Amino acid sequence: MSCCIWIWLHLGQCFNKMVIENYEPFIILLILITSAIALKVFHDYLSSTKTTIMKKNLIFLMLCLLGASSSFAQKYEFRIVTTVESIVPSGLGRSRMTTSNETRDYKEFTTSRSEEENSRNSSDRADIRVKGFDETKLLNFYNIGGIRFQNIVANDAVVTSKLNAMAEEGWDLAFVNSAVESDAGKDDGVGIFITRYVFKRLKK
Numbered sequence: 001m002s003c004c005i006w007i008w009l010h011l012g013q014c015f016n017k018m019v020i021e022n023y024e025p026f027i028i029l030l031i032l033i034t035s036a037i038a039l040k041v042f043h044d045y046l047s048s049t050k051t052t053i054m055k056k057n058l059i060f061l062m063l064c065l066l067g068a069s070s071s072f073a074q075k076y077e078f079r080i081v082t083t084v085e086s087i088v089p090s091g092l093g094r095s096r097m098t099t100s101n102e103t104r105d106y107k108e109f110t111t112s113r114s115e116e117e118n119s120r121n122s123s124d125r126a127d128i129r130v131k132g133f134d135e136t137k138l139l140n141f142y143n144i145g146g147i148r149f150q151n152i153v154a155n156d157a158v159v160t161s162k163l164n165a166m167a168e169e170g171w172d173l174a175f176v177n178s179a180v181e182s183d184a185g186k187d188d189g190v191g192i193f194i195t196r197y198v199f200k201r202l203k204k
Contacts, residue, residue: 076200079171083159086140087182087191091148095138095155097162102132136162141193163197171199 080100086093109123138158139151163173175198182191 075203077203078174079166079199081162081166081197081199083138083155083195083197085138085155085193085195087142087180087193088140089142091140091143093140093190093192095140097136097138097159099134099162100130100132101134102130104128104130166199170201172201174198174200 081097082099083095083097085095109121109128111119111121111123113119136158138155139148141147141151143151166173176195177198178193178195180191180193
């Protein structure tokens with residue numbers, strides 16, 4: 001009986017993992033039905049007078065089933081939307097929301113260094129640059145009179161529209177990272193607020 005309880009608890013953990021990682025519903029249902037049937041057979045065998053060898057074989061098969069239930073790894077694809085909002089005084093600077101329409105393979109621009117091999121990365125910047133991208137105009141945080149909250153709200157509305165469009169295309173917002181390079185005083189005339197929205201969805 002203790003083995004059955006342990007197996008049932010393990011199945012519960014697998015189920016929670018599948019729900020959190022957005023497994024396809026039919027995969028979850030199939031695994032649960034198969035596990036329930038196997039658990040019932042396992043319990044019946046333990047309650048019967050079958051040989052010890054049969055019972056050990058069944059335990060081995062059940063462990064294989066539990067291992068398989070945890071191996072339905074989901075493969076995701078990711079996409080990043082970046083907003084850059086100017087916080088330069090007097091309304092100077094530019095604010096944009098960008099999304100790349102091209103892909104790059106990071107391996108083509110990566111150099112592995114070691115004590116024996118310490119050569120510099122010689123990747124051409126022109127090969128890294130992306131010319132195909134969507135650029136959406138946003139408003140700067142400041143105007144001549146100071147900070148303008150209407151501009152911030154306007155940017156919120158535009159970004160929200162983009163987030164809704166991504167959701168309709170099946171993308172889930174996974175992470176949001178933001179950073180500020182702020183105005184450091186009279187002699188520093190630059191400043192941006194940058195936010196990266198990282199989306200993911202199951203590969204088709």
